[in-house]
Structures are given as structure tokens and as C-alpha cells.
Amino acid sequence: MSAHFVLSRSPRTRVGLPPRTLRIVMLGQAAVGKTAMAVRFITRRFIGEYDPTLETIYKHEVCVGGDVVQLEILDTAGQDEDALQIEEKIKWGDCFLVLYSVTDRCSFNEVMRLCFLVSHVHAASGGGGGRRGAGAAAAAAEPPPVMVVANKKDLECDRMVSLQEGEALARTLKLSFREISVRDGPDETAAAVLALCGRVPPLPDPSSGPARRRAQVSKLMEKIPRIPSGPPQSPGWQL
Numbered sequence: 503m504s505a506h507f508v509l510s511r512s513p514r515t516r517v518g519l520p521p522r523t524l525r526i527v528m529l530g531q532a533a534v535g536k537t538a539m540a541v542r543f544i545t546r547r548f549i550g551e552y553d554p555t556l557e558t559i560y561k562h563e564v565c566v567g568g569d570v571v572q573l574e575i576l577d578t579a580g581q582d583e584d585a586l587q588i589e590e591k592i593k594w595g596d597c598f599l600v601l602y603s604v605t606d607r608c609s610f611n612e613v614m615r616l617c618f619l620v621s622h623v624h625a626a627s628g629g630g631g632g633r634r635g636a637g638a639a640a641a642a643a644e645p646p647p648v649m650v651v652a653n654k655k656d657l658e659c660d661r662m663v664s665l666q667e668g669e670a671l672a673r674t675l676k677l678s679f680r681e682i683s684v685r686d687g688p689d690e691t692a693a694a695v696l697a698l699c700g701r702v703p704p705l706p707d708p709s710s711g712p713a714r715r716r717a718q719v720s721k722l723m724e725k726i727p728r729i730p731s732g733p734p735q736s737p738g739w740q741l
């Protein structure tokens with residue numbers, strides 16, 4: 503996909519309905535750049551300092567395929583956490599960004615475990631991403647879209663994981679892959695997020711059983727603070 507993005511001029515909204523929501527969960531070890539990527543996508547700014555994340559859900563509107571979509575991006579804490587909690591967050595998501603840093607082999611080694619966990623949790627809960635039982639048997643059989651993101655490619659001198667290793671891992675797992683630098687500019691980040699969004703199948707009818715189940719948010723997810731992005735200050739990303 504081209505890294506050229508333009509201002510959304512006349513995005514469609516469903517008459518009388520709020521824009522559809524699409525939930526992205528960012529996973530990966532501490533300090534791989536999850537917060538930096540989310541903030542880069544939403545504000546186009548780069549945060550250079552490291553402040554271990556308190557979990558947050560960022561809300562941000564984008565235009566995907568001509569439709570307005572309300573993104574909810576869960577920036578998880580990279581620290582070790584309770585297995586049940588991580589499963590709850592995975593169940594919540596429609597699609598996943600699994601990050602590692604090319605300067606940190608441990609973070610690369612963690613990718614396979616996280617991807618298996620996503621696939622296992624969704625298979626166990628009926629498949630079809632956060633839209634379990636989305637009406638079509640095919641959707642139930644489909645694993646949710648997951649993208650492996652290798653970050654910090656600008657730090658070539660400190661590189662511990664080659665591009666080829668990243669590509670080979672993604673090929674083995676049958677997942678899409680991007681190597682990016684969140685620091686170097688906003689376009690690679692936006693291209694990765696929007697490519698992932700574009701792979702999420704349409705949501706079920708809002709009045710359907712699957713859609714209502716999806717709307718039932720667990721107590722754990724309710725506790726995570728939500729940050730609205732507010733009115734756009736700069737041209738919005740569009741796929």
C-alpha cells in the first residue's frame with residue numbers, strides 16, 4: 503500500500519448510527535514502542551522519553567474504505583501480567599499489532615508466544631475476532647487479523663534481529679509483517695495501522711446477537727481509561 507495519505511473529504515457515516523468501532527490491541531514486551539506507535543498514529547508526534555505504560559485505550563476516528571470508523575486502540579503494558587487478564591484483552595480485540603524491537607532479541611522471541619496466544623484465545627472463544635459467531639461460518643473459522651511489527655529500524659547500529667528473521671517468522675506464522683521506525687516519521691506507522699484495519703471483515707449487523715455480545719464489555723476492560731483524540735488537529739488518515 504502506498505504511504506501517501508490524504509485528508510478524508512466526505513467520509514460516509516451510517517445515517518442515524520454512530521460510526522462503527524474497530525478494536526486494535528497492541529501487544530509486545532516492554533519498551534518496544536507500543537505507546538510511541540499509538541501516539542504517533544493519533545497525533546503524528548513522536549514521544550522520545552520512556553514511561554512504562556499504564557494501560558490506555560485511545561479513541562480515534564479514521565476513514566476506512568470511505569466509511570468513518572471509530573478506532574479503539576488498547577495500548578497494553580509490556581510488563582509481565584496475569585494470564586487471565588491478557589486473555590480478556592485478547593478476547594476484546596478485533597485485530598492485533600504484535601511489536602518487537604529490532605534492537606532487542608528477547609522481544610522478538612516473545613512474538614511467537616503472543617501470536618499463538620491470540621490464535622488460541624480466539625479459537626477457544628469461537629473465532630472471528632471480537633465478533634464471535636459473526637453470522638457466517640467462514641468468519642468463525644477465520645483467525646483475527648494480526649500484524650507483526652518490527653520497530654526501531656532506525657537504530658541500525660544496535661540491531662540484533664535482521665529483516666530476514668522477522669520476515670521468516672511472519673511467514674511461518676502466516677501473518678503480515680512490517681519493519682518500521684516510529685521515530686523516523688508518521689507514514690510507516692499509519693500505513694501499518696490502516697493496512698491492519700483494512701483486513702478486518704465487516705462488523706455484524708448492530709442488532710444481531712454477535713454484535714450485542716461484542717458490546718458486552720468485561721469489568722476489566724471497563725476499568726481501563728479511555729482517551730478520546732478530540733477534534734482532528736491535522737488531516738486524518740484515510741485508507
Ligand SMILES: Nc1nc2c(ncn2[C@@H]2O[C@H](COP(=O)(O)OP(=O)(O)OP(=O)(O)O)[C@@H](O)[C@H]2O)c(=O)[nH]1
Nearest residue numbers: 532533534535536537538550551552555580684685
Ligand atoms: N530510536 C527509536 N526509539 C523508539 C522508537 N519507537 C519507540 N522508541 C523509544 O523506545 C522507548 C520505549 O517506547 P514506548 O512506546 O514507551 O514502549 P512501550 O512498548 O509502550 O513500553 P511499555 O509501556 O513498557 O510496554 C521510548 O523511549 C521511545 O521513545 C523508534 O522507532 N526508534
